Amino acid sequence: PTGGTQPSPWLGTCRRTHMAPVLSHMHTHNRQRCARTRSVTAQKHPPHTRARCPPLGLESLRVLDSQLRASSDKRYGLGAHRGRLNIQSGLYDGDFYDGGWCAGQEDTEQWLEVDARRLTNFTGVITQGLNSIWTYDWVTSYKVQVSNDTHTWQPCRNGTEEAVFPGNKDPETPVLNLLPSPVVARYLRINPQTWFQNGTICLRAEVLGCPLPDPNNIYAWQSQPLPTDKLDFRHHNYKEMRKLMKRVNDECPDITRVYSIGKSYLGLKMYVMEISDNPGQHEVGEPEFRYVAGMHGNEVLGRELLLNLMEYLCREFRLGNPRVVQLVTETRIHLLPSMNPDGYETAYKLGSELSGWAMGRWTYEGIDLNHNFADLNTALWDAEDNDLVPHEFPNHYIPIPEYYTFANATVAPETRAVIDWMQRYPFVLSANLHGGELVVTYPFDMTRTYWKAQELTPTADDGVFRWLATVYATSNLAMASEERRLCHYDDFTRFGNIINGANWHTVPGSMNDFSYLHTNCFEITVELSCDKFPHASELPAEWENNRESLLLYMEQVHRGIKGVVRDRDTEQGIANAIISVDGINHDIRTAFDGDYWRLLNPGEYEVTARAEGYEAATQPCRVSYENVPTPCSFHLARERRQRLRGRLPAGARLPPDLVLRLRRQRLRRLRAHRRAP
DSSP states (O other): OSSSSSOTTTOOBOOOOOOSSSSGGGGGGGOOOOSSOOOOOOOSOOSSSSOOBBSSTTTHHHHHHEEEEEESSSGGGGGGOOTTTOOOOOOSSSSSSSBBBOOOOSSOOOOOOEEEEEEEEEEEEEEEEOOOOOOOOOOEEEEEESSSSSOOEEBBEEEEEEEOOEEOOSSSSOHHHHEEEEEEEEEEEOOOOEEOTTTTTTEEEEEEEEEOOOOTSSSSSOOOOOOSSSSOSSSSOOHHHHHHHHHHHHHTTTTTTEEEEEEESSOOEEEEEEEEETTTOTTTTTTTTEEEEESSSSOHHHHHHHHHHHHHHHHHHHHHTTTHHHHHHEEEEEEEOOHHHHHHHHHHHOOTTSTTTTTTTTTTSSSGGGGOSOHHHHHHHHHTTTTOOTTTTTTOOOOGGGGSSSOOOOOOOHHHHHHHHHSOEEEEEEEEEEEESSEEESOOOOOTTTTTTTTOOOOHHHHHHHHHHHHHHHHHHHHOTTTOOSSSSSGGGGGGTTTEEHHHHOOOOHHHHHHHHHHSSSEEEEEEOOSSSSOGGGHHHHHHHHHHHHHHHHGGSSSSSSEEEEEEOOOOOOOOOOEETTTTEEEEEEOSSSSEOOOOEEEEEEEEOOTTBBBOEEEEEEOOSSOOOOEEEEEOOOHHHEEEEEEETTOOOOOHHHHHHHHHHHHHHHHHHHHOO
């Protein structure tokens, strides 16, 4: 198919025009299947529409830069390699990485060419305009041509005339055009005919097509290895998600529990799958872990990965997989696959390629959940600037501001549900799964200098957070690949595919910062894929990319120290005891049974436990390099005054002179503690 000047007998031509309207009406026209071959199809749209050929992978980067050519370009940053659906531009005019392909000349002879690298049954084209905050450019109509050798090109025809397809009406809304009939070729060109009158020829594109066997090649075409895990690789709407979670619960009733933490604005329940050897119970000494996905409804890969993870843990536990058995028996795992179910349903109805970059991101009320948590950073930093931390202002468990609790506060019901969930369970470690990039970010997410868009803003536990982010990034096959290219314009490979969130872009009110400052839980964000809504055909490969990362990251909940703080006399656990680590200005607290977990990197630490009414106790604790928590428990003695009270008859008071002496003693200790560095 690559040689000669005559068109191959496999080369089809287009016969009749079929142009699908934008967005809401496009699904009704999706009725044709790939012809002349047994096509490989996968779910791309909701079940009420018929499946068609999947995208070649311009958006997901399966199509390499070397497979894209153009007649001309304005500059390198607007070259053919940038003509990918949903690619985002840099922040500056003339950025080296810009938001689309733009032709260097304005005439009807310009084209963007895609090399499928094998015979392909092309069925459609999706286009967008240029992504830019500086200019408005898009193509309003175009022609399509195909070839097997790049020398002889056959146009799509409407009878005897070339078919002209309608393009875009704005830069961002994806527009799908199905070809009049499927056409078999190796190369496809998009040939703009008209464009926005105040702009120039610029576009982003995706091409739909089913790969075919090469009749001139007796060897099978190399393809990606399929996962050996028999999981449900497809997109699940709300009803299908509920069915899958129920099925997993039915398969593994002894280790799973499904519960709801609240409802979305439209009344969809926010379901969580708990996986533990004693579901529904907090076990003393067993840490609690959570994964959260779907905060932005159109970033759907995390949702599907968590549903696959439920299936995987259930089945592997039943098969006796030692790693999974140990994880489930020693950890209480909570999986929230859809934090924004209303937003997901909006994106799902449009489909993987047609929801664009932002449709479904926000809640039904238009709230971005990742900016909707209480800002506790500002209060902490103001107190630090005034030397009030930790003696007069806490460095942990910072209370929620009063304004945030008012009935008229702009707080989504989804956010309130997650905050209640955080306060109800003693989570130790979490990850928030997003999409649209390939990088792992760690707190703080908000810049300390309020007017800066980017600024390195580390936490007191920066070393631990960097380790946690590195664990996920280095075990993720897509991030660790030497062949990976940047998704949009940021090159995160220079930093090992991890970055401080605020040093990327400031996010006031993020869930990660809130989790760290209001609870004991350390949380990072994982950007899983360049494509926010990958086609269902790509889900098996994405599971392979993330399976080890998901498991390895959960195992990090056992890194550091753990123990129980008890009353020395009664052996009862002490709730809300404060655990301080010398040299780290961030404390944690014990759970209601007195148990605690403190994530730490390997090293020697001086750890102090204190509680109201008890004398503080300090002891050294050593964290090894093995992923096993170091036991570090405490028995606290009641303060002298508390011991005396326990010996007095009911209702009796301490003598006044003894009260005065105890107050002076307490004041001396407090002054000495404040003078301490």
